[in-house]
Amino acid sequence: MGVGERIGATLPNDEPALSAAEQRRYSRHIMLPEIGRAGQERLKAARVLCLGAGGLGSPAALYLAAAGVGRIGIVDDDQVALSNLHRQLLHGTKDIGRPKTDSAGDRLRDLNPHLDVQMHACRFTSANAEEILRDYDLLVDGTDNFATRYLSNDVAVFARKPNVYGSIFRFDGQTTVFAPHLGGPCYRCLFPEPPPPGAVPSCAEAGVLGVLPGIVGTMQATEALKLILGIGEPLIGRMVHFDALKMKFREFNLRRDPECPVCGDHPTITEPIDYEMFCHGGPDLTATAEQIDVRELQERMESGRPYILLDVREPFECELARIEGANLIPLGELPARWEELDREKEIFVFCHSGMRSSRAAELLRAAGFAKVANVAGGIDAWSQEIDPTVPRY
């Protein structure tokens, strides 16, 4: 039984589920024989959880709201930043600095006042994930980090709810529907464990074509609607890869792995796991690498002791602003290139604001480099406190 059939079965029979205003609003849906009045009522009865109100979550939530999905929840603990606006269309210029859940809630309620819009202004963690998901029928994963992607996969498998997956990198996107209970694989069938920390750049680090998540996020919304309605062929057991530069879609068949640690025949993962400390710049990552501020950096550079100033930003960022004498190894290349670094020297690692460099410092510590310090505040702090001729960006 698909999720749409289950939702349909819960509809009350004795009162019209759609008001006159809703019937007019959704008339172009209702006239489609594949949807009709019954399908639109099914959408109204459906409950979808969007993880992230960013590049993917924006178009997904907007189209699901416009389509009349009765309850839409959004989990996000971030604030709107200027650099979000080229792709995150839930938020406007006036929203900069507001919690994304606030601006998303305003936008979705304005778009469709008939909905129950639920905002969860928190991180999705092992402590709250199952409880939040309990009130929804399916999950749209638009998160921006592996920690949450593994967690959302696992709790969706436990709850037997479809996980409509999308991810993006620069000009490329991937989407599929993970639903082992409907016969397909889960994320861990493809990638059993997260990649090493820092190996895969995020949008903030790698850049992204603004319209790309628009395409991938609307594909996710399309799949969510099809699952609810029980129409068409769901993207279960298939992954679509989209290359915007070539304007090519490629489809690959996926296999469920009977040895999968979470959805396999003998699962070893049976409760939610936080990968925060492994995957992303959480506080635990910085615990073992020394932290120095830019003034301390300046003093140590002038001390006469041999050092390496390691810039782990991307090459385009170097063109915008640089610190003289720095060696560039972008974070994503670091695991393949740390042999280039002299282990005898002190290594000062910096990036734009200190997040990527804290991961880089931790990677180097884990690789046996003893004298590593992370420059808190990064080149942005250097520009403000030490050398104002370095442009800010």
Next chain:
Amino acid sequence: MRVNVQFFSQLRELAGASELTLDLPDGAAVADLLRQLYERIPALGKWDNNILVGAGVDFVGREYLLQPNEQIAIMPPVQGG
């Protein structure tokens, strides 16, 4: 036999190309292809636990036996949202 290997997402940058052609002995499996690939491009070796290999339209396991002129896709996980 020759097979065409295509790289996706950030692996393109690591490989320095979006595709290349490899010469392999008849009867070679995906595991043999990867071994040769890692010798040629050592940076890719670090991804061994975290890549998907597609043959034609199917993602396949390391034991899969390659066919001449097959299109092989090497795909990493992507996290952006």
